[in-house]
Structure formats: structure tokens, C-alpha cells
Amino acid sequence: MLRRTPYIFLAIVILFSASLACSLPNILVLPAPASSPTPQVVMVVATSTPGPLPPADSADSVEARRIAVYERVSPAVVNITTQVLRSNFFWGTVPEEGSGSGFLWDREGHIVTNYHVVQGAQTVEVSFGGDVAMPATVIGADPLNDLAVIKVDSVPAGVEPIEVGNSGNLKVGQTAIAIGNPFGQFERTLTVGVISALNRTIETDSTVLRGVIQTDAAINRGNSGGPLLDSTGRLIGVNSAIYSPSGTSAGVGLAIPVDKVRRVIPVLLKEGRYPHPWLGIEGLGYEISPALARGLNLPVERGLLVARLYQDSPADQAGLRTAKREVVVGNRRYLVGGDVITTVDGKPAAKWEDLNGYLEEHTEVGQTITLTVVRDGKEMTIKATLADTPESLQGN
DSSP, rough: OBBBSSSSSOOOOOOSSSSSSGOEEEBBOOOOSSSSSSOOOOOOOSOOOOOOOOOOOOSHHHHHHHHHHHHHHHHGEEEEEEEEEEETTEEEEEEEEEEEEEEOOOOTTTEEEHHHHHOOSSSEEEEEEOOOEEEEEEEEEGGGGEEEEEEOOOTTTTTOOOOOSSSSSOEEEEEEEEEEOOOGGGGGEEEEEEEEEEEEEEEEESSEEEEEEOSSOOOOOTTTTTTETTTTTTTEEEEEEEEEEESSSOOOOEEEEHHHHHHHHHHHHHHHSSSEEEEOOOEEEEEEOHHHHHHHHSSSSSSSEEBBBOOTTTTHHHHHHOOOOEEETEEEEEEEEEEEEEEETTOOOOHHHHHHHEEEEEHOOOOOOEEEEETTTTTEEOOOOEEEOOOGGTTT
8 A cells, every 4th residue: 555654644545454464565655653752863954055066986976975965955855744633433533643744845935745744734834954843834735646835934044945857867777865754753864775667657545646756765654745856966756655564664665756746836836726637437437358348249359438427527528428238247247338438649548547647647628639439339539628627536
């Protein structure tokens, strides 16, 4: 399951069962315990801006560059503490504290973090180091991309925003540096690894994260929302989750790519929310396989069988047809007779993720797409103009 890194358990699926030792590895959304011991280490805030990075042509210079990156970037990494009201069987509604990480986006005091760090928070506080915390306000949130922006009224002197890089040209094997607040206690902890894989698709119980960066840099609960950096200290991702059987780092960290962050955050700053293209095909539908095609006597072996549509959705308005009857194949019931989608803008659609991923990553609200469908054994094209995904479907 995906374990995200706020300090409270916002786990998409609860990791700890009666016997943790018997549990299988899962993708975990890094929650942290609901209460925190007093930190034993007080981190010193470095606010001075060091000079240029030394050349990386020896072991000593690599270490010197790493130190310089930390001294330059770490002041911009913050510890976020939230208070959420939870229902308790014995005591009714009780406050629960959580923690996560974030980083300074601009000099106006905007801070980027994960949506799940501030989800449902009644209060949000930010610390730039030490024991001093200041209140923050949630400015915008995008649950589907697990990103949020909060704002503080002032920024400590000398603290500069992190330089934003790009993720489109990343290579597996490149250095990856994570800075965050594991377990809400160890402020501005630096860990180093490599980029282990690119373009992962991670499904949670509330959303699907696409284009995810995988790294073996140690990431733990409390790291959510912190920056993932390249060897020069430029932002390449926002740490969001780990894959772990134990709830602690197992060498598989997952980060939202910075190219997506660069696309989403300016819209959140301006609008408070991010519009997601929506076609309006209800979740009930079928991915056609050759065996299912034979069982249902379909004219194609690959495609998406439309069962239901949301009323007045773009798909409904475009004239897509839904199921007409129910049949039993083997021991399963299927709603059949609807259109079969085979391509979207010429791209094959063999799985629902092919369609949904294309809409999310390559289209925008108001854009008209072309669907190739098979209806009553005949191929035809249908154009649909995408709408904004209703907030009720975005996991708010």
C-alpha cells in the first residue's frame, strides 16, 4: 500500500495488521504516529548563501559539492505540523497531530508540499528550523496529483527558494538527494541515492500518480512533501511515498516529477485548484481480451467496453452508447451492447489506464479528442470535448 509521509496515519491501506512480521511488501503512503516524542536534536538553521559548487572530479570534491548543496538548500526545507479532528469511538471527535515536509517555492512565502500532508487539517504550522513555528494557510490543493501550496506571512532572512530543475531529461543512475523531516523529529535530514527508475505509475485507493520517479535515497514517514534534488541541488521531484513491508525505508522511494509540479503549482497559486480533463465514463466497464471477445462474440480482441456513462458528461453529450443487456460468461456477469473504444486520438486503448493516462498527461479541459469506437460491428469516430473533473470525483 502507499504510505505517505505526514506524521499521522493517513495510510491509504493500514499497514500494521495483527502480525506485521507476516505481511507482504506493499506500496505505502508514509503516515507517521499520531503523537511525537520531544526531538532530541535541535537543528541549526543555516541562512547564508555559499559560493559556487566545487567541481565533481574526485571523491573529495563530490563530498564537498554535497555539503554545499545541503548548506544552500536545507534552509528552504520546512517542517509542517497539522492538527486534524478525528472521530474516536470512546471520546467523540478528538484532535490528532500530524507532520510532514515542504519547501519554499517563492519569496512571497508560498510552500509546496503533498496534499495528503494537509488534507483535512484544521490548523497548519510551519517551522524553518528549531522550535519556532508560524501559522500557515492552505492556498491551493490538487488531490489527484497529491500536491498542495500553503503560505506563511514571512520568510526568515537569507532563506531562498529552491532552484527548480526539470525531470524530462533524467536518467536512471543519476544522483538523487532527499531532504526532509523523517518521523517529524529529525529536521532537515539529508539522504543520498540514485534514480532507480522513471515513469512509474502508482495506484492508491484515492488516485493514480503517473510519471513517478523511483529512488533508493532513504525516505521515511515525515518526508512527504520534501524535495528530491539532483547533484547540483536543483528540484527534480516531491517525495510522496515508499514501497515497504515495514513502514520504513526499504530502498524504494517515490517522488512526483518536477515537470508536473511546474505545471500544477502556478495554477494552484492562481486558482486554488487544478482542472483535470474528464470524459465521463463511469468506472464500470471492461477491458477486452481475446478470450472475453470470444465469449461475448465481439468483433475486436482489444479495447474498452463502455458499460455506463455519467449523465450530461462529455461522453454522454458526444453520443457514446452504453450497455443494453446483461449476459453471463463463465461465472461472471457482464453489461454488454455498448460501444467499444479502440483508440483515443489515434493511440491504442487496450486498458482503462491507456485512456485515463492519456487524458491526464496529454490533454486539457476544453480540448476536443477523437475516439475510435466499434458499434454494432462497425467502426466509427466520435469527437468529445473534455470538461473539468467534478470536485466530488477528485477525492477532496
